[in-house]
Amino acid sequence: MSASLRTLGAREQRRLPDEPFQQWVSPNGTVWTAFHRRENGYLLRFPDLADFELSPDGVCVVAWPAPGTSAGTVEHLYLNQVMPLALSRQGQLVLHASAVELGGLGVAFIGESGRGKSTLAASFATTGARFLTDDGLQLRLSDGRWRITPSHPSVRLWEDSEHAVILYPATQAPAVDYTAKVRLLAGDHIAFCAEARPLQRVYFLGDGTAPTLAIKALAPAEALIALVKNSFLLDIEERQMLAWHFEAMVELAALPIFFHLDYPRRYEDLAQIRDAIIKHVDY
Amino acid sequence: MDLLGKLALPPQVMARQLGDEQVFLDLASGAYFGLDPVGSKAWNLLAEGKTISDVCDLMIEEYDVTRAALEADIVTLVQSMIDRQLVSVIK
Known part of the structure; x- marks a missing residue:
């Protein structure tokens, strides 16, 4: 099992119409990750860094870097934060x-x-x-x-x-x-x-x-x-x-x-x- | 509390024995709950369909406490589980 990543062009993180169903909060109290459901899967928002859209089965991931976010940052976020979640969606521990x-x-x-x-x-x-x-x-x-x-x-x-x-x-x-x-x-x-x-x-x-x-x-x-x-x-x-x-x-x-x-x-x-x-x- | 009442797990609650303890997961809230070995023993008897009164009768032989104290502890345990919606009372 694995997940595939496609990175698209930089995109402003516009306000989302729904509240997240879960949030990870940093020790300093800021939101680190906001989890949203979408009709075609999930959206994970790392404020000021990137949005990641996941297919319902967790196999396909599309990254939308926020303006100014480096490619290295997107890759790092994907490997350390997003991919484990995508794999969990596929039924992996x-x-x-x-x-x-x-x-x-x-x-x-x-x-x-x-x-x-x-x-x-x-x-x-x-x-x-x-x-x-x-x-x-x-x-x-x-x-x-x-x-x-x-x-x-x-x-x-x-x-x-x-x-x-x-x-x-x-x-x-x-x-x-x-x-x-x-x-x-x-x-x-x-x-x-x-x-x-x-x-x-x-x-x-x-x-x-x-x-x-x-x-x-x-x-x-x-x-x-x-x-x-x-x-x-x-x-x-x-x-x-x-x-x-x-x-x-x-x-x-x-x-x-x-x-x-x-x-x-x-x-x-x-x-x-x-x-x-x-x-x-x-x- | 009705000591002659019986308990049931609601459909959204999962319970599993781990070692000599019992763990519960409420699928509706994602919350976990655990019972120590004594609580686990009481729960296993209740899950078999025994009433609270039956459980007291069975466990009093094993523990060096008064029946009143044992009954109070089990009632407290059951009420705690009811409050957390982990069990429901069958009328």
């Missing part, structure tokens, strides 16, 4: 998570923005392992096992993480207008795994207040709530899709693979954190 391959198995890191998902993934990918995704983790049930589908071969890092983790020059994607994060493309020194891998462990990242590294198993109901909070779902009011999503999440949450992981966020400790995770995964 998509999580706010990074993932790496360890011993042929998939290990995922879920958490709010700023918890270190991308830093961990990049840290593994530059020291002998490979990453499967930086965000928008796609899960598919195949032969009775949940598998991670690799997504776009790039990682997004804040400057301090980039300096700490990226030891060799890496190709950067064009800068975007709304974030200072850099997007680095996979290559010789940021190793990417392009094949699906079975899901072995999921770590929910804590807020960094733990005095030392701590890993604790999560009860299934805790795991379910955390999965729901960190999943992409385009239309939260469409009952059939919501019911399907719930059933899939319950099935996933019942597996004994969910753990809470917290550690002090110090770059100099990353090698120890990686070693502890590797030991815990026990592949």
Whole structure:
């Protein structure tokens, strides 16, 4: 399953006649994304940046950049925000998570923005392992096992993480207008795994207040709530899709693979954190 | 509350057992609700068609509480679920 993007010419974001059925709000209180239904699908508005029109099945996406929005910004928005939603519309489970391959198995890191998902993934990918995704983790049930589908071969890092983790020059994607994060493309020194891998462990990242590294198993109901909070779902009011999503999440949450992981966020400790995770995964 | 009443899930509510807890999803609102192991046990009995009174009779054997306290807890739980429109009372 995938989604296709077509980008058209710049277009003013005129006031829409209807209220959004859902909004994502930035920490500063401004609207980040407004979700609207249309006769022929959905419209997602990123104020002052771009509008994206999605077909009802989530397969086709058309982007209308706002005047002054760069092509790099449109691509970034599409990859990180729109495509996961489009895939969810197609019946894929998509999580706010990074993932790496360890011993042929998939290990995922879920958490709010700023918890270190991308830093961990990049840290593994530059020291002998490979990453499967930086965000928008796609899960598919195949032969009775949940598998991670690799997504776009790039990682997004804040400057301090980039300096700490990226030891060799890496190709950067064009800068975007709304974030200072850099997007680095996979290559010789940021190793990417392009094949699906079975899901072995999921770590929910804590807020960094733990005095030392701590890993604790999560009860299934805790795991379910955390999965729901960190999943992409385009239309939260469409009952059939919501019911399907719930059933899939319950099935996933019942597996004994969910753990809470917290550690002090110090770059100099990353090698120890990686070693502890590797030991815990026990592949 | 009628202790001899029985409960039913409205059609827009889904309920699933996860481990020893119960989770509910209200499809109409998208809201989730969870029951701890004790609440889950009570719910499973209610979902079988037992009345609140029946549930108290069955659970009093397992918990070191007075019947009045157990009854009060279960009534509070059921009322909370009714208030959230997760269950309805069958007359």
